[in-house]
Amino acid sequence: MKKQQISILTAVALCFLLTGCSTQEEQAYTQDFYAMDTAMRITAYGDNAADAVTECVSYINMLEADISRTRESSDIFALNHAEGNQTELSEQTADILQEALDLAAKTEGRFDPTIAPLSDLWGIGTEQAAVPAQEQIDKVLPLVDYTKVSLEGTTASIPAEAEIDLGGIGKGYAADHVIEILKENGVEQAIVALGGNVYVLGEKDRDTPWKVGITDPDNPGDSFATLSVSDTAVVTSGDYERYLEVDGKRYCHIFDPETGYSAETDLRSVTVVSPDSTSADAYTTALFVMGLEDAMEYCEQNRIEAVFVCKDHTVHVTDGLKSSFELQSTEYTYAE
Amino acid sequence: MSRTKRIALCGMLSALALALSLMERMIPLELLIPIPGIKLGLANVVTMFALLFLSPKEAYSILLCRVVLASLFAGSVTQFLFSLMGGLLALTTTWLLLHWHDRWFSFYGISAASAAMHNFGQILAAMLVMQTVDVIAYLPLLLVSSIPMGFVTGTILEVLQKHMRHLRLTSRDNAM
Amino acid sequence: MRNNTKLRLRWGDFLIFLAIIAAACGIWIHLAMLQTDQTYGEIWLDGELYQQFRLDGSVHKTVQLEGKATEVTIEVDGTQMRFTDSQCTDHTCEQTGWISRVGQTAVCLPNRVMLKITGSTTDADAVDVIVQ
Known part of the structure; x- marks a missing residue:
């Protein structure tokens, strides 16, 4: 009898073990949420994934509270309504504003955080979107000038009628900090997608990079090419995101601060790859405004890696990305 | 057994079942099977005991008490549904199988069948709540786990039955 | 004993x-x-799963739902889905067009409605994320 008992008990124990070790694959935790006027998704792998992601979402909500243009309690709202007077900003807001100004200087104003009055005038993305009259543009254009923003420590001031919009680098900034939070929580693999701002942490598998798809400007739901990358941000700006179509002409939401009109170049989208998501965010805007030739030169001078999709359906890739880039769609041609 | 004694016993058993049910919550089955509220079904031991030493009516009442109280204390409507479905199926199966106890089935088999039906009930409830058939993917795993669970529960019942004869709690008129 | x-x-x-x-x-x-390449189309409303269909070619229907701001219309055509008529302010969702492959999404921001394609896929070309 004893032998029988022992064998039965062993069988029972084994059964328990069986049930225990079945689904132990990578514990992935994903959260979809809405913030900063866009749909966001963070996927993290590892034991601490859930806690880490929750912390990230809290951070983003907190950041938005600081820099939102529309929330009355935000620093930026205060700054925009200060009528030329000095405003005290939180350290975080001051930090991001400083980065925005630095990047504006670096891109010679093609990325400009003071572009709000102009984009508001066009209203692209709202029901009031319309092509403004030249006089209206002329009136608003002088307000678009990042040099008139004064920032000393945490005290800032802008001209009375000017407005700051940090939406251009807000998501990039958020992504950089979210990655830090994930790392602090011991997460080694993650995919952070904040609207058009993607940051991939770690690798997909040992020696296997992540596959990031680039949106097809003709088919915004689909991707037409991929970049095999790890530990980097991938940011895109394109003319298909928000636009106004009048008489067959498309006016996109990226403006040329010099003309006051939507940037009209040979480009349809620009994708920047860099471990610094904040600057990548600003660069995509600036490069789009520059047009292909100037943009490629700028990239070479500043060692920026990017992918350019042109109106003639050609794709140009900077040297550093050539080996990671793969074209999938036959509708586009790769330009050597 | 006097009526008062029976009622008192039912009360005690309900409390015990409730305690087991709440204690079960500490076992993080959700890490393996991501259905919120999924449980191993330990409290079913009490239900089966009630079937053996009291009557089916009392067993069902204890089950109902336990399920309602558990979801009031620390649960939600979905919790209630899961426990109810699982508990009812388990209890009914046990009651049916007990008719052939000693000839065809031992407590081990009956307990295993009971645990299996409990899990089936939980998945069924999950399908209704989440409106998707796909939770059935977790059933194979749960089913396999009902065999060891059956041994655990069955052993408890065997031991109990042995000792119950010495106490004057049992009466001649039980469910068999 | x-x-x-x-x-x-x-x-x-x-x-x-x-x-x-x-x-x-x-x-x-x-x-x-x-399990072989079964993809699902999902409609999410404000963070909760609203409806789910198998995208194996069997489902052809139109779904109308009240989003957070306005009404939204979604078309499911066998193996793909998309936003069609939406009363939202920017219509970006409609401009996204058809989505059909695992990982693709389409969003109507003002309404907090999101279309997702999920499931297992043996497609070697599948991307981990699309930067939009």
Whole structure:
């Protein structure tokens, strides 16, 4: 009898073990949420994934509270309504504003955080979107000038009628900090997608990079090419995101601060790859405004890696990305 | 057994079942099977005991008490549904199988069948709540786990039955 | 006391064990056979799953729902889905067009409605994320 008992008990124990070790694959935790006027998704792998992601979402909500243009309690709202007077900003807001100004200087104003009055005038993305009259543009254009923003420590001031919009680098900034939070929580693999701002942490598998798809400007739901990358941000700006179509002409939401009109170049989208998501965010805007030739030169001078999709359906890739880039769609041609 | 004694016993058993049910919550089955509220079904031991030493009516009442109280204390409507479905199926199966106890089935088999039906009930409830058939993917795993669970529960019942004869709690008129 | 405890298993017990294991295996095999490239189209409203369909070509319908701001219309055509008429302010959702592959999404921001394609896929070209 004893032998029988022992064998039965062993069988029972084994059964328990069986049930225990079945689904132990990578514990992935994903959260979809809405913030900063866009749909966001963070996927993290590892034991601490859930806690880490929750912390990230809290951070983003907190950041938005600081820099939102529309929330009355935000620093930026205060700054925009200060009528030329000095405003005290939180350290975080001051930090991001400083980065925005630095990047504006670096891109010679093609990325400009003071572009709000102009984009508001066009209203692209709202029901009031319309092509403004030249006089209206002329009136608003002088307000678009990042040099008139004064920032000393945490005290800032802008001209009375000017407005700051940090939406251009807000998501990039958020992504950089979210990655830090994930790392602090011991997460080694993650995919952070904040609207058009993607940051991939770690690798997909040992020696296997992540596959990031680039949106097809003709088919915004689909991707037409991929970049095999790890530990980097991938940011895109394109003319298909928000636009106004009048008489067959498309006016996109990226403006040329010099003309006051939507940037009209040979480009349809620009994708920047860099471990610094904040600057990548600003660069995509600036490069789009520059047009292909100037943009490629700028990239070479500043060692920026990017992918350019042109109106003639050609794709140009900077040297550093050539080996990671793969074209999938036959509708586009790769330009050597 | 006097009526008062029976009622008192039912009360005690309900409390015990409730305690087991709440204690079960500490076992993080959700890490393996991501259905919120999924449980191993330990409290079913009490239900089966009630079937053996009291009557089916009392067993069902204890089950109902336990399920309602558990979801009031620390649960939600979905919790209630899961426990109810699982508990009812388990209890009914046990009651049916007990008719052939000693000839065809031992407590081990009956307990295993009971645990299996409990899990089936939980998945069924999950399908209704989440409106998707796909939770059935977790059933194979749960089913396999009902065999060891059956041994655990069955052993408890065997031991109990042995000792119950010495106490004057049992009466001649039980469910068999 | 222990020497009396005989583990007496009856024939019926083994029947039960067998039945349980058979059921488990049966379900498992059935699911494994289904696993081949099954994609699902999902409609999410404000963070909660609203509806889910198999995108195996069998579902052809139009779904109308009240989003957070306005009404939204979604078309499911066998193996793909998209936003069609939406009363939202920017219509970016409609401009996204058809989505059909695992990982693709379309969003109507003002309404907090999101279309997702999920499922297992053996497509070697599948991307991990699309930067939009």
